[in-house]
Amino acid sequence: MIAAMIQASTTTADIMKAGLMEEIFSERTLQATGPFMALSFGILLLVLAEIVPGLQLLRKLIFIATLGVAGWCAWKTIGAPEAWVFEDTYVANSTTGWWTMLFLAATFIAWLFGQRYYKAESALEGEHDLLMMSACAGMVLMAGSRDLLVFFVGLELLSVPLYTLSAFQRSRRESVEAGLKYFVLGAFAAATYLFGSALVYAGTGTLTFKAINPADLGGPLVIAGAALIAASLFFKVSVFPFHMWVPDVYQGAPAPVTTFMATGTKAAAFAFLVPAAAALLPYESKHLAAVIALVTMAVGNFGALVQTDLKRLLAYSGVAHAGTLLLAIAALQGEPGPDAAMRAVLFYMAAYVFTAGGAFGLVTMLESQTGRAVTIDSIKGLAAKRPGIAAALALFMLSLGGIPATGGFLGKYLVFSLAVRSDLLVVALIGIVLSVVALAYYLRVIVALYMQPEMDGKPVPTQARALSGLVAFACAVMVLALGLVPAWFLDSLR
Amino acid sequence: MLADYVPILLLVGVALGFALLNNALSELFGRKRKNIGKADAYECGMEPRGSARIRLSIHFYLIAVLFILFDVEAVFLFLWAVSAEALRAQDMAMLVLYEIGVFVFVLVLALAYVWRKGGLEWDR
């Protein structure tokens, strides 16, 4: 439906444009908007399933089928030539195709881990799936948008469901608190974004990146606006100083939602942050961005060092990873250029989605099985009882720490090579030191898993859940595949 | 430039002055008789009973929120309304009609959902 609105808006936006009809119903447009359309129809079907009594039973089928169709559409855009549609407000190319695949994967992972997680709210699982799918649609829209308005629609389509999902366990104090915190700060960020884009619009006279006249970029309005937009996006990707909400929300929200937030939201925000920064940020912002990146890495890593709750630890590590990715944004202004940065960020996020997705997913499983928060203590000696789970978790930790032969290493490698190439050598070195700090706490988890005896009186259920185990295994395979045989992925980006 | 605003300022000044003046005058010259009838809250002649802070049923808020949502969605029809003429000028009227149709269909679906979930039932 959002697409319909956009069409309405753009049609009215410049009425003098002729042949709009042909354009809207052209092969190109349908291909470009395919994934989003598929998801939109999926949403409608899910609503229908809630209305028509019998359809309830088909809900899961509809969900999976929709993701499948959307994935197929996205797959078709990957090879295809770049398609700019709706007056250059929306683009579909290999990169956005891969981003879409990534969002679908994140959604699917979170959804699978969410099965049988909710007890009191099991009656509302229909709404849960519905909200998740609309959030996914929002991400797709965000990744493809090259226009401030379209992105805003996508952003809200993602955020509003997420507010609701974080507070999904209405009876749990923590869940509601997480939802409220996320909502209040998110709404603030949205307002900031709006005011920023209003200023940019005032300064440039357009909302579409392609239509911006470079001569206008220097103006005070545009710079102020760009700064505000950057701030709001930094909130979404949890960059210092907008990261305080992350640990609380991740800890409080239902674990599947946390999985979804940690992987999908961040990916979507970065998918737009790169082109937006390329279009709006002036060259001078390079060093500022680099500094923010370093501070973020520092805050995240040192924050994580002292955590005992695994969700919080992963949350802080997510902050640190956002900082690392911000290095790529900083390097954007340098020699390698936006495309290289986009590739690096995409690869990094791809690795991160499967790594963090798997890690959070396992936490989800343990949490729902033991019925209490998963801490460093509670996973002690897990390797003896659940070798498979422990091995997967250890692998994910190594990948988060960027040890070679995992996707995490190659992602970090690409980002740091960007920094080195755009002569941010010192920054890269400091970043390296910080990532050693990061290893310290990833190792703590592995130590607890393998090298410490089980705590008394805290039995870990010995049988894994078949489904969750399978998903975790798939994630592990992807992490290794991205680390060992990345050719198929990297080549398709060029 | 800013001088353009002087009339507005004057208007504000006059309004304030008038109100204050009248109050001050009545304070000065009005004669004051105090009794209970004047002291307590005025409610259309009948004396108030019960606390003013009674809790309303949650459904009240629910209906209100739903109303706001569906009401505000109507705003998108304005776009259509204002540009209908120009759209017909370049025979895209039908296209946009379809689009609005899709849009309204979605709203109807949402309404049906709310209905099905009992959001509209008052006594429950």
Next chain:
Amino acid sequence: MTVPSEHLLILAGILFAVGAAGFFLRRNVIVVLMCIELMLNAANLSFLAASRMHTLKAGALGPALEGPIFAIFVIVIAAVEAAVGLALVIALYRNRQSVNLEDVSDLKD
């Protein structure tokens, strides 16, 4: 007399600042939500002002409609956020009999 668009932008900026200040200073969730609405409306005002500015600009072909359209989207989103926010507040009140942000602090390091 005509008010220049810059003044409208300045007014919007002031409104936004007021809203932001309230957001950071007030502790009552409802008031905080109101402050956010204020900020959203500041954004709306500046959109309209900007669009007016570009429409009146010399050599502008036709009215600059992006501003009003964006404003309409913002209005809708504002309604949506109000709905979700109030729902959250009710849920919050249900499980801790308070709408004061200071009482919402189970989660911390």
Next chain:
Amino acid sequence: MNFLSLTVLIFLPLVGALLVAATPSKAVGLQRGITLLTMFATGVIGIMLCLDFNGASAAAQHVEQRPWFTLPGGIPVAYKLGLDGLSVLMVALTALLGPIVMLSTWGHIHERVKEFMVWLLVMQTGMLGVFLSLDLVLFYTFWEVSLVPLYFILGIWGGSNRLYATIKFFLYTVFGSLVMLIAVIWLMYRFGTTDIVQLTNVAANLPGDVQLWLFAAFALAFSIKVPLMPFHTWLADAHTEAPTSGSVILAGVLLKMGTYGLLRFCIAMFPAAAIEAAPLMMALGAIGIVYGAFLAMAQTDIKRLVACSSVSHLGYVVLGLFAMTAAGLRGGLLQMVNHGLSTGMLFLLIGMIYERRHTRALDQYGGIASVMPVYALFFVIAVLSSVGLPGLNGFVGEYLVLLGTYERAPILAAIAVTGVIFGAVYLLMATRKLLFGPLVLQANKTLTDLRAREVVLMLPIVVLMVWMGVAPNTFLARTEGSLVDLTQRLDRARAVRTAELIRENETRPTVADAEESQNR
């Protein structure tokens, strides 16, 4: 496909690891059997490959190259393996120690055997990969991957204080290698290739200061691994906490990865910088020799003592390599192998006695030679080879190193010689305390002598020690081609450098010129 190929050599242990992982965790015998078989096969293949190696040519042999992936910026990363004079001895050593370590685990690995075997085999793959890969990214990958198994071996089967030692070891090494990573990235994007052979040819032409930076980055990583004098603290902890087999791998092969890296990258890739930094590195080496010796003297824990002694021995290696003379380089290479054999054997022996008495304190022993004559024999052989008795391998290496050092820096050579003497002193003192003297303690009277397995696993080492002592050329011959080539590179770099110095002197105005200008 060819069965005698490096790919088979590297990934055979990995296959074994997967097989072991597939076995039920109760079937300990099966797991040990598979591991031993794999290790043995790997050893045979490795040795055959090294025998098949033609030492006369400097070119890499048995080369295998396939495209791996292409980095953004169009830089192809290849899966390229090759064996050359710098790596051949290391590969042989690794392949040989594999089965020996495996045999030694019978004595001290009793719980979680399956995991241990898996990690052991993965370790073997990683180490062989480090020595054989000729692609920078591939090398880096193996370099880091080889950390992980040792991390688990130390952390799970280590001593009481293992966690501290484990994390210290891991963070130290990772820090070094991450700094190296930055240099790797820089090199790649500067030259657009990751092929080590090509890079070795082009990187030598970089301007001196750039080379110096890159050299520093690589040298940091490798000197932490070696470990060179200021970075040595992790080693003693790691050794004391590690299980016997862990120590053997650590001393036997893992530390060699550091010295090997110094040779292949720091010296061969950046000769000019190496010449600049040679005095510093040599000094560090010499200090390491003496300092390690003093540390060792102060130890009462026999295992810690040997650990410190290996700091001292690796000092010789660094000293020899950075002397960068024909003799020095050969000595250094040989000394790597020597240290692997002698120190590895010492750790094995200490492990054996520890399995019997569960203490490593020297004062708990004494006079056990009378109850364990065979043990005493092997111990004495190991010690003598380690102190460099003529006729055994240690002597040849140390002699060549000192010879090479003498040509460049006589003083350092002198210091190093004192190191030899100290080494003899503390090792022989330790031997006396351990083996000879009166047999007082009751616990020692009932000690049983070595079993057949323990003898068998040490025999090949002993044979090699004697062989290398009397006929070192069998081994040096294989390194000849590469070393000659390397010396030529170094001479070229020296020539360039001296030319530059001369030019500087000419351009600098002399006193006479100044007076002239005044008179004018």
